[in-house]
Amino acid sequence: MAEQAILSARDLDFFYGAAQALRHITLDIPAGRVTALIGPSGCGKSTFLRTINRMNDLVPGTRMAGSLTFQGQEIYAPGLDVTALRRRVGMVFQKPNPFPMSIYDNVAYGPRTHGERRRARLDELVETSLRAAAIWEEVRDRLKKSALGLSGGQQQRLCIARALAVEPEVLLMDEATSALDPISTARIEDLIGSLKERYTIVMVTHNMQQALRVSDRTAFFLSGELVEFSPTERLFSMPRDQRTEDYITGRFG
Amino acid sequence: MKRRIKPAEFAMQTLFLVCGLTAIAFVLLITVYLILAGLPAIREIGLTDFLLGRTWASTHATDPRFGILPMILTSVYGAAGAIVLGVPVGFFTALFLAKAAPPRLAGLIRPAVNLLAGIPSVVYGLVGMCVLVPALRAWLDLPAGDTLLAAMIVLAVMILPSVISVSDAALAAVPREYEEASLALGATPVETYLRVTAPAARGGVAAAVALGVGRAIGEAMAILMVAGNVANMPSLLSSVRFLTTGIAIEMNYAAPGSLQRQALFSIGLVLFFFIMVINILLNLALKRGREG
Numbered sequence: 001m002a003e004q005a006i007l008s009a010r011d012l013d014f015f016y017g018a019a020q021a022l023r024h025i026t027l028d029i030p031a032g033r034v035t036a037l038i039g040p041s042g043c044g045k046s047t048f049l050r051t052i053n054r055m056n057d058l059v060p061g062t063r064m065a066g067s068l069t070f071q072g073q074e075i076y077a078p079g080l081d082v083t084a085l086r087r088r089v090g091m092v093f094q095k096p097n098p099f100p101m102s103i104y105d106n107v108a109y110g111p112r113t114h115g116e117r118r119r120a121r122l123d124e125l126v127e128t129s130l131r132a133a134a135i136w137e138e139v140r141d142r143l144k145k146s147a148l149g150l151s152g153g154q155q156q157r158l159c160i161a162r163a164l165a166v167e168p169e170v171l172l173m174d175e176a177t178s179a180l181d182p183i184s185t186a187r188i189e190d191l192i193g194s195l196k197e198r199y200t201i202v203m204v205t206h207n208m209q210q211a212l213r214v215s216d217r218t219a220f221f222l223s224g225e226l227v228e229f230s231p232t233e234r235l236f237s238m239p240r241d242q243r244t245e246d247y248i249t250g251r252f253g
Numbered sequence: 254m255k256r257r258i259k260p261a262e263f264a265m266q267t268l269f270l271v272c273g274l275t276a277i278a279f280v281l282l283i284t285v286y287l288i289l290a291g292l293p294a295i296r297e298i299g300l301t302d303f304l305l306g307r308t309w310a311s312t313h314a315t316d317p318r319f320g321i322l323p324m325i326l327t328s329v330y331g332a333a334g335a336i337v338l339g340v341p342v343g344f345f346t347a348l349f350l351a352k353a354a355p356p357r358l359a360g361l362i363r364p365a366v367n368l369l370a371g372i373p374s375v376v377y378g379l380v381g382m383c384v385l386v387p388a389l390r391a392w393l394d395l396p397a398g399d400t401l402l403a404a405m406i407v408l409a410v411m412i413l414p415s416v417i418s419v420s421d422a423a424l425a426a427v428p429r430e431y432e433e434a435s436l437a438l439g440a441t442p443v444e445t446y447l448r449v450t451a452p453a454a455r456g457g458v459a460a461a462v463a464l465g466v467g468r469a470i471g472e473a474m475a476i477l478m479v480a481g482n483v484a485n486m487p488s489l490l491s492s493v494r495f496l497t498t499g500i501a502i503e504m505n506y507a508a509p510g511s512l513q514r515q516a517l518f519s520i521g522l523v524l525f526f527f528i529m530v531i532n533i534l535l536n537l538a539l540k541r542g543r544e545g
Contacts, residue, residue, distance in 0.1 A: 053437060055436070055437060058433070083439045084439065088440070090437065093430065093433065095430060097428070097431060097436065098434075099453070100452070100453050101452070109435070109440075109449075113438060113439065113440045140519070159434070162438065163438065163457065184506065
């Protein structure tokens, strides 16, 4: 199966001050697939995720070395337009974080920021994004109501809709279900399955069952290193590395 | 099981209670005094003539007039002008301090702002009188620089510290997750501050405005020195008299028991009423700000 890599890391190092969070990461994330990043807390999986849309820039004193490219373009190239990158690489956070505005304004925020003013186009984007995030039926009659009145699971799907509204190519999910109840989690997992037809999804998860259920590829991180990166079923059934096996069988982490 | 309270504990608690009650007692005392002292003149002049009369000629020998509309409008316009000039500057300073400033620079600006709050108002008046008033006269080619505009500018500077510190606290309290979400959608930092952070802090900003209005309405000394103090109907470039300065100027020579003196107390009552209303609005704004 020849897959085209949309994101490629080559010998990627990342530092918070003097502390090295990523060591020589080399991997290719295939387009149009779900890639799960797993590993114990502090292993570097979230750091890696946040290098992809450069959210780590918000932390003072960070430094990277090596190469990380998005469709052949160096993400850390000097002079790269970070806002343009983030427009193409959306993100959903661990804790649902809708803005304290109406549901409509939440979804329309991204397009408006990027200059969309036409009412009809905004209406259309809001509806398609909410539909794609499987929340349209629940909110269609209350688009003008505050997003903070939604349940946690609804808020998270709204945040997914908000990310989709800027029409990204990649969607990063940073433990997007860890703050949710099992039913909401299941809904979002279903949603991920339907989104991968149009988007490349990279998700950090603490839940190995979840990685197994929804991802095509799984990368196992440990102490800032990439230990193993394989098709998900193979990684969980026939891990090549002893450390991977120890982790997935629950011997540590 | 009932615990015995030690005598020292009891004594201290009583002391705290007495101190707490003292503050309330003063508020009540002042309220009652102002009402008692302020009502007779209003009754004699007539409420409409007093509040809506356009002429203040308290020392006229044969036909004294006690209309305080010019002063009410001056105080309202003065406070509004101070808000219009001071709040944007204060808010953007706060935005800069809370979000954009490098920590070392913020560490330099914050103490400076606090220092600004500590400067006695008479000093603001002096600087206004010696620098601002002549400058306005020269720039705008006026016969005199003592104007409503000068007072507005001085008030705007005086309300800056409270506007900045209240807005700063409100902006700092905006959850970081909102800003991250906005940045992750490809908004620039400035777009994020203006479209997400600032709206999320609007309760605090409303409180800053109310606080600024309260300070501007209540200020007397500084504007006494720059406003010219003629009880004209206010316009931007004319000499004006505020409610506060109206009292301060005439109290000195108003004969005890005269209608003039009683009318000054009535002005005090009106001022007190204004401040009460603003304080209620302020508390509402703070409460709404806390509830998000």
